[in-house]
Amino acid sequence: MSALQPASVIPTVEVVRLRAGKQIIREEATALSCVAENLSVQFSHAVETILACTGRVVVTGMGKAGWIGQKIAATLSSTGTPAQFLHPAEAVHGDLGCLHGDDVVLALSNSGETDEICQLIHHLKSMQTSLIAITGRETSTLAAAADITLSLGPLGEAGQLKLAPTNSTTAMLAVGDALALVISEERGFTPQDFARFHPGGSLGNRLKTVAETMRHGSDLRISNETLSIRDVLVGLSRPERRTGAVMLVDADGGLTGIFTDSDLARLLEQRADEQLDQPISKVMTQRPVTIAADAMLTDALAILSQRRISELPVVDPEGQPVGLIDITDVIGLLPDVAARPA
Template sequence: MNRAATTKPVSAPLAPAEVESILQEATDVLQTEGTALIKLAGRLNRDFCRAVQLLAECRGTVILTGIGKAGLIAQKISATLSSTGTRAHFLHPVEAVHGDLGFMRQGDTLIAFSNSGETEELLRLIPFVTSLDIPIIAVTAHDQSSLSRSADVVIALGTQTEVGPHGLAPSTSTTSMLGLGDALALVTARRRGFKPEQFAAWHPGGSLGLQFKTVRDLMRVGSRVRVASEEQTVREVLATAHIDGRRTGAIVLVDQQQRLSGIFTDSDLARLLETRHDSLLDAPIKSVMTRNPTTVMPDLLISDAVALLSERKLSELPVIDQQHQPIGMLDITDVISLLPAGSQPIQNSSRARAA
């Protein structure tokens, strides 16, 4: 089939005045919502602190609820709490009165999102929640609503001016809820002593989880690392230091005590040949190796190791133990996806020294 025949016709370019109008509208939306967040930050008081205390001391589950757009915000904050060390669950107000109330227990804490504080479906939950002596945190516009009067802690967002056509669609109010919810979750995480290692354990997938692995998790070991004695000649090392699988561009050299003494890379070999020092191929490799190369310990976070590779423009990092003996090799090809955008490490470079 001819693709050109099925492609939608390209619209005519927008006139300059229309481009300016669209961008101005978008700017107004962002500025209005940004201003609302700044005002909200200035409104925070002891009620926010009391809410954090309730969440930090919760020994059960933090239940988040809301309906419509507020419900979507509640779901997002539930996910943020869960990923930062606070057990949380979203409860849909309608599903709640059809059986889902059953998972609520004493020891839980409820966060209810409602801009008006008069959402009928939400208010139906309150008698059951209070009967279990579950503390309620209300995130709402004002402290005089029906929801507010039933809550133990009220975090008032203040009057919100919704943006967009006719100011009807929840926009500024939900942005404020989202910002407030993130603040609650992240401050609570700090109060609970949440650590990066926990974050790594709960985010094993994707590049985010990869950043929180350690060098030990990704380093090459055993027969995948080329190791040779510093007393061998360059020619002997090149002839015997074979490895299984994908080849790394560096050879780790050790002394008589099997401690790392240097590193010899493909770039080092290329320099010997380019400068016509072929005779050095039959000299001990310790005379041409890079001494004191940059090394890392196996428990270093991968994110820190990648930063070192990028900063020093390296392609390999020997991994050593407490006795300075090589136990692995971190190769840039195994972590290339984590390098900062625009980073250009020098392939097989070994000239950077440890600080």
């Protein structure tokens, strides 16, 4: 009998690091809760102003606030609100030319006294550009000059020194996200709209339609339900890439069932070879779940995951098969593919 293995001991230094890391995250979470509780009607006014904007939302900020501003501008753009980032230092050296009277400026500064931001204020007023401020101090120069002020309040910063922008920048980002998403909802921004702005990567693939992803044409195996299993498999055999399922149709071409390679394997495992010469309709899965070609791929992924199936027929309005979503083509997009039966 083997000796019991001693329990692993976490070094003290690692315990201290974990405790410190968790504490910083908790501090930032507390800061966000405070900002959420204190969000005023000015937020609604900011939403109205941006919705009415006929130009762009120009986001500006210096230092860490500038990096947050770039993310907010990107989020606005990707959710249906044209936006760009303007570096405040570059603005006073010629980049102010990108601003127009029909734009809205969203300025970020926790202190509200950032030199580069304050230099912009006079120029913005002369251009009659609407100014929305996200700042920690309602009595600051920026807040006083803004048409609308979204106050974060006196949050303080996280960590032992409480100097590096942490709570303040996290709060700015959260308020920017809230603006972008509330505005997006009020615009009626749809998943299809989102897909147009995100054609690349895993997210872009998820946002495609079924028609853009399904196998079709010569990649499909379609046969009449009255044929025998043997005749169907021999008649549809092909050396190149093929789907793992045969879609069965009636005399009118309507989908009536599906027969997969796994179904065939089960017959062979059960030594039911005699069934190979009976109509495939006797062993096919009748009335399989289907999806339309114009549905979102996310809907197809949900069906594959929830039903734990590997092939999903795509049908037209008359119920005739026009394609097939095969799990091998989308397996990397599924939320959970572990222990999935074929």
